Amino acid sequence: MTQIVQSNTGVTLIGGGETDAETLHDALRFAPEVVAADGGADVALRFGLRPRAVIGDFDSISAAAKAALPEGALFPIAEQDSTDFSKCLRSVAAPFILAVGFTGARLDHTLAAFNTLALHPGRRVIVLGGPDLCFLAPPALALNLAVGSRFSLFPMAAVSGHSRGLRWEIGGLRFAPDGISGTSNEVAAESVEVTFERPGMLVILPRVALPTVLDALRAAPGWE
Structure with missing residues (x-):
């Protein structure tokens, strides 16, 4: 898949699940580039952040979020065989990714996020959720x-x-x-x-x- 975002710094990837200002602040300290996964665009805008790119199947992003962002920042990927999280990991090249908003709201989404980590062992990705962080162990x-x-x-x-x-x-x-x-x-x-x-x-x-x-x-x- 073509790389949609290439960054020399860490990327904060925002999903549509639960997050808060403190978690986002922690992520942005280390990963200032912002990318959103589908409905994560609404979360980003709610916290005053404008993502460089929004990537996903676009089944949850609101019409208001689409209208608030330039067309060149919207990258719909129609296939349904992977999660929006996985679509983002395939499409973003960065030294590391801090993922927020992928846990907490629904158990199935949380499990899917952990499954996605296992499917991308070559990526350095840390999921932040509540008081915890999670990542796939390297060798x-x-x-x-x-x-x-x-x-x-x-x-x-x-x-x-x-x-x-x-x-x-x-x-x-x-x-x-x-x-x-x-x-x-x-x-x-x-x-x-x-x-x-x-x-x-x-x-x-x-x-x-x-x-x-x-x-x-x-x-x-x-x-x-």
């Missing part, structure tokens, strides 16, 4: 986090790995969506290291860890 990741912090893992595929610095280390475990998960683990040392043999593991941390996570993801190897 190796090193994070400096406060001892006692929550460190949750949830598999979107059968995956195994190793860790150092967690209260319950993960070596020897075989994770799967219908089997073992790693939620509610804790940081037990100042530095946490995790490695995985294949894509598919979601990492869920408190949102206050965003600056640390961004630095770690940018330094981490990617999935080929």
Whole structure:
């Protein structure tokens, strides 16, 4: 698919789900370029933001939002085999993407957002929702986090790995969506290291860890 947006900075991608001014402020501090997924255009405009591009199947963007934005910023993609989130990830080239408004409002939309992360293992994408953030683990990741912090893992595929610095280390475990998960683990040392043999593991941390996570993801190897 042709790249609709190419950015040298991080992109804040706004969806049509729940978000608030604080979450948007957190995202825009690190990712000043704004793109909206379909009805996320209405959310962006409500917070006084004008997205550089609106991408999606346009089944939820309002007529008022369409009228408020230049025609050159509207990029409808008619196919129905992927989510608007996925359409955006295929169409935006950026060092990283912070996604807001993709969780909270509906459980099916939240699950679809996590599924989309798993479908795009080569992208550095962090979903911000409420007090949490979520991203797909790269092959190796090193994070400096406060001892006692929550460190949750949830598999979107059968995956195994190793860790150092967690209260319950993960070596020897075989994770799967219908089997073992790693939620509610804790940081037990100042530095946490995790490695995985294949894509598919979601990492869920408190949102206050965003600056640390961004630095770690940018330094981490990617999935080929």
